Amino acid sequence: MPKASGFSRFxxxxxxxxxxxxxxxxxxxxxxxPMRRCNLSCTYCNEYDKTSDPVPIGTxxxxxxxxxxxxxxxxxxxxxxxxxxxxxxxxxxRIRHHGMIAGLISNGYYFQPKKIERLNESGxxxxxxxxxxxxPDEVSKKSLxxxxxxxxxxxxxxxxxxxxxxxxxxxxxxxxDALTIAKRAQExxxxxxxxxxxxxxxxxxxxxxxxxxxxKEVKSLGTRSYARWNWFQDKLADGExxxxxxxxxxxxxxxxxxxLVHWCSQQRGTPGTPLLEYTREDMHRExxxxxxxxxxxTIQCVHQVGHLDAWRDPQLSLADYNKKHGFxxxxxxxxxxxx
Numbered sequence: 001m002p003k004a005s006g007f008s009r010f011x012x013x014x015x016x017x018x019x020x021x022x023x024x025x026x027x028x029x030x031x032x033x034p035m036r037r038c039n040l041s042c043t044y045c046n047e048y049d050k051t052s053d054p055v056p057i058g059t060x061x062x063x064x065x066x067x068x069x070x071x072x073x074x075x076x077x078x079x080x081x082x083x084x085x086x087x088x089x090x091x092x093x094r095i096r097h098h099g100m101i102a103g104l105i106s107n108g109y110y111f112q113p114k115k116i117e118r119l120n121e122s123g124x125x126x127x128x129x130x131x132x133x134x135x136p137d138e139v140s141k142k143s144l145x146x147x148x149x150x151x152x153x154x155x156x157x158x159x160x161x162x163x164x165x166x167x168x169x170x171x172x173x174x175x176x177d178a179l180t181i182a183k184r185a186q187e188x189x190x191x192x193x194x195x196x197x198x199x200x201x202x203x204x205x206x207x208x209x210x211x212x213x214x215x216k217e218v219k220s221l222g223t224r225s226y227a228r229w230n231w232f233q234d235k236l237a238d239g240e241x242x243x244x245x246x247x248x249x250x251x252x253x254x255x256x257x258x259x260l261v262h263w264c265s266q267q268r269g270t271p272g273t274p275l276l277e278y279t280r281e282d283m284h285r286e287x288x289x290x291x292x293x294x295x296x297x298t299i300q301c302v303h304q305v306g307h308l309d310a311w312r313d314p315q316l317s318l319a320d321y322n323k324k325h326g327f328x329x330x331x332x333x334x335x336x337x338x339x
Contacts, residue, residue, distance in 0.1 A: 009125050012101060016073040020308050024251070024287060025280070026071035028305050031078045031265065032255040034060050034091055038081040040107055042132065042140040047265055048080050055257050057087040061094050063259055066275055068098035076103035083110035089122040096123035107142050111150040116157040126161040134177045144181055155188045162190040166218060168211045175211045182218045194218040196298050212238070241295035244306055245315050249286025252305040263291065264299050290315045
């Protein structure tokens with residue numbers, strides 16, 4: 001798939017956004033994992049292993065085709081480290097073949113010029129790299145010192161949008177690093193965001209006073225973009241809950257390497273239904289039912305999707321939803337239909 005221009009990417013993004021506001025019957029964003037393995041071992045991360053094989057390309061393409069059948073707008077490839085998948089370019093090409101926006105989340109280690117050109121040719125739309133510190137330490141090797149040459153490569157060769165995400169919270173030894181990283185992203189012409197590190201359930205870890213001051217300064221930097229629709233973090237940074245309607249399982253899907261649908265990367269196992277068996281009835285249930293973890297959730301991408309429907313369709317408890325629709329108490333509508 002030839003690389004689209006920045007203007008074409010913008011117009012496609014506007015088209016998908018308008019469609020997302022007009023209809024609630026399709027996923028807006030899907031994160032899909034082509035392999036769980038990663039070349040790094042960041043101590044706070046629970047999304048990788050060191051041994052698993054890549055998902056076979058035929059299986060990945062079948063899953064991408066299924067997402068297209070649902071009318072998905074954006075498919076972001078995650079991991080593990082997705083750049084380790086030997087057919088990563090074919091996966092991106094298949095996403096773009098269906099007219100979906102193609103994104104990639106990476107640790108940044110694999111962006112040599114030739115690989116960047118291959119990503120251009122495949123039609124990648126956007127890339128996010130999270131950088132945790134300036135100098136590598138025992139917590140993370142995703143450091144500015146190690147990755148800066150790769151960032152320069154991206155500046156010189158990438159035809160896709162690049163966002164650099166820095167982090168604050170427990171485990172980050174020098175919170176000032178987030179500001180240094182954001183300023184470097186700005187120098188290179190990239191957008192920048194800042195995340196609050198969550199615990200193993202994706203829930204809140206409040207920031208200290210120094211971290212909160214840095215958080216506010218980082219947020220003031222850089223270009224504006226949809227990636228910076230993250231005002232929910234203001235309350236979380238202060239240790240307060242944030243009341244919202246999480247639409248995971250419907251408007252946002254997380255597809256693990258086993259091809260199962262989950263609420264998100266931190267709530268794997270719920271609902272845990274195979275993508276090829278997932279139905280619009282399943283999505284209807286997840287759209288209209290509450291999530292127990294929502295008030296303390298720090299998962300930025302899920303919040304951003306939730307903004308689109310914040311003004312409509314109040315949610316019910318699962319028990320009340322089943323009662324309203326005449327279902328016995330089951331974990332999924334698919335189970336009810338199977339009975």
